[in-house]
Amino acid sequence: xxxxxxxxxxxxxxxxxxxxxxxxxxxxxxxxxxxxxxxxxxxxxxxxxxxxxxxxxxxxxxxxxxxxxxxxxxxxxxxxxxxxxxxxxxxxxxxxxxxxxxxxxxxxxxxxxxxxxxxxxxxxxxxxxxxxxxxxxxxxxxxxxxxxxxxxxxxxxxxxxxxxxxxxxxxxxxxxxxxxxxxxxxxxxxxxxxxxxxxxxxxxxxxxxxxxxxxxxxxxxxxxxxxxxxxxxxxxxxxxxxxxxxxxxxxxxxxxxxxxxxxxxxxxxxxxxxxxxxxxxxxxxxxxxxxxx
Amino acid sequence: xxxxxxxxxxxxxxxxxxxxxxxxxxxxxxxxxxxxxxxxxxxxxxxxxxxxxxxxxxxxxxxxxxxxxxxxxxxxxxxxxxxxxxxxxxxxxxxxxxxxxxxxxxxxxxxxxxxxxxxxxxxxxxxxxxxxxxxxxxxxxxxxxxxxxxxxxxxxxxxx
Numbered sequence: 001x002x003x004x005x006x007x008x009x010x011x012x013x014x015x016x017x018x019x020x021x022x023x024x025x026x027x028x029x030x031x032x033x034x035x036x037x038x039x040x041x042x043x044x045x046x047x048x049x050x051x052x053x054x055x056x057x058x059x060x061x062x063x064x065x066x067x068x069x070x071x072x073x074x075x076x077x078x079x080x081x082x083x084x085x086x087x088x089x090x091x092x093x094x095x096x097x098x099x100x101x102x103x104x105x106x107x108x109x110x111x112x113x114x115x116x117x118x119x120x121x122x123x124x125x126x127x128x129x130x131x132x133x134x135x136x137x138x139x140x141x142x143x144x145x146x147x148x149x150x151x152x153x154x155x156x157x158x159x160x161x162x163x164x165x166x167x168x169x170x171x172x173x174x175x176x177x178x179x180x181x182x183x184x185x186x187x188x189x190x191x192x193x194x195x196x197x198x199x200x201x202x203x204x205x206x207x208x209x210x211x212x213x214x215x216x217x218x219x220x221x222x223x224x225x226x227x228x229x230x231x232x233x234x235x236x237x238x239x240x241x242x243x244x245x246x247x248x249x250x251x252x253x254x255x256x257x258x259x260x261x262x263x264x265x266x267x268x269x270x271x272x273x274x275x276x277x278x279x280x281x282x283x284x285x286x287x288x289x290x291x292x293x
Numbered sequence: 294x295x296x297x298x299x300x301x302x303x304x305x306x307x308x309x310x311x312x313x314x315x316x317x318x319x320x321x322x323x324x325x326x327x328x329x330x331x332x333x334x335x336x337x338x339x340x341x342x343x344x345x346x347x348x349x350x351x352x353x354x355x356x357x358x359x360x361x362x363x364x365x366x367x368x369x370x371x372x373x374x375x376x377x378x379x380x381x382x383x384x385x386x387x388x389x390x391x392x393x394x395x396x397x398x399x400x401x402x403x404x405x406x407x408x409x410x411x412x413x414x415x416x417x418x419x420x421x422x423x424x425x426x427x428x429x430x431x432x433x434x435x436x437x438x439x440x441x442x443x444x445x446x447x448x449x450x451x452x453x
Contacts, residue, residue: 003294006314006360029358036317036356037337053314055361081350105426106404107341110350111357193425194339 002039007054012061015168016143018054023165025051030077031111032057033104034120062115062170065089074172076115080127081106083114092176095183095202099130102187105194115169118151123158124197129220130185132228133202136174140167155225181206184285186277197221199274201253203281205241207289212236217282219253222274223260229253232278240291243283250278301362303328304372312359319343319354322369330370330399334428341427344400345369351407351426370399373406381451382406385444386437393431401427405441413449417442 007026009015019026027050029035035053042049056062062077065086072092074083083089084101103109103117103126117127118138128151136151140163151172154161163169177183183204189195199221206214215233220226232252236245254275258267283290296311303326312321322328322345334342336355343354346368373380379387382402392398401424408415408423415423420441421434429437 001315001317004315005295006297006358008297008360008363029361032356032358032361033338033353036358039315040336053358055358057361058363104338105341106407106423107344107351107353107356107426108338111352193422 002042002044002049004039004050004053007052009054009056009059012059012141012168012170013143015054015056015059016141016166018052019166019168020143022052023167026054026165027052028054028056028119028168030057030113030116031079033108033112034116034122056168062168067176070176071173072176074114076118076169076172077113078115080104080109080112080114080117083127084109093130093134093174093183094177095133095185095204096127096130098185099126099187099200099202102126102185102197102200108194114172118154118172119161119163119169121155121159121161123224123226124200124221125226126185126187126197126200126220128226129200129202129218131172131174132226133183133204133216133218134174134177135216136172138169139171139173140164141170142166142168146170152225152227158224177204178206182285182287182289184281186281186284188273188277199270199277201274201277201281203278203285205236205282205285207241210240210291211238212241217249217253217278219257219274219278222253222257222270229256231256236282241282241286241289242291246279246282246286246290247275249282250275253278297360299359299362300364301359302366304367304369314358314360316359317355318345318347318352318357318359318362318367321359322354322367328369328371332396332399334396339428340397341400341404341424342397344403344427346403346407349407349410351404351423353426368403368406370402373402380406381447382409382441382444385440385447389436389440389443391432391436391440397427397429401429401437405444408441409445409448413445413452415441415445 063075066073080100080103089097185202187200202218204216232249235249254271299310332342334340338353338356
């Protein structure tokens, strides 16, 4: 293991002040399920080796799930297990509860946090596609200021977000899904448990008078950066959600995957599979609202 | 590297320690406290051989810094049994043939304990889910699942 000093923050202010001075030589630890693997893989003297590890796991300010009018606010230290079991998340964002319940195994869900899942920025993160389908925003804070950004806009490349060295992610927020909203999350992995997503898909669909009013299609491990696939959403917007249209939306996601990621060794497999996953997620989300014809 | 202080309860015993800041909980248990029940398998949180209970929940102790455990309670396999007798989970593992080489067993049993503490009458799928982070390369999982079922029944009966 690398040599580093462990700083245990007592308050959020203390943590932010520490980062103000030492941010560029510090790594932040919460659940540790990704960071400890990474720290062990670094060799002494490598440019990524930090001088300090800042433990934010005790900070009460960054815990808990709260409701504020039509918003759900999630502290970055909330664990996957807490989200999967949360009443409000189950009611207002069931696709997120589902996504978090598929992360790793019990041990990873007990320790791993939603904030860590976001900032680690793995293309295979499970919570991120669900949060993007919820149009989530994140709040970054430094000792000096606070900024809010759409979650989908923070990703720079795989394993890198635009969080600055003096900042912490302090909140994840999104609008509660309305009562009639339908949503789903499907994960494809090599095994049923303790497995990293090969691909996953989160969808939200809101109907009005039998036609699609709002639809969000957000695949994971599919494009270089997580994003909604608006060209596929447009296929269905304003129309009756028929099986044929669902099939077309799936095909559009596959097409867009190739446009953004290029043809890779895995493309002959991923192309039909992501199309089928999107159609299935939409079909399951719609249930008996699937229109005939 | 500055040594840091740590107050931690392990198997009911309180310790005040000075530790290296980069020490993992697993190293603290095995190297400093000489509790070698938790095993290091993969070291990257995939095999579950290092599973211990941290404040009652199953964690991979290779993925926790010891310094993050200030004020917390750890239970290892050494703390599970009474002075003389095996814990019902341990006894069921022996009787059902759920132990072969034994390397995964301490972690497997602690994952099972976390489950039963929370859900005293788990179904088969819940048992499988609870031990999905613990890999066994010898016995197959059937005997292990049977042992956990049996232990849960006995524990539930003993509380009647």
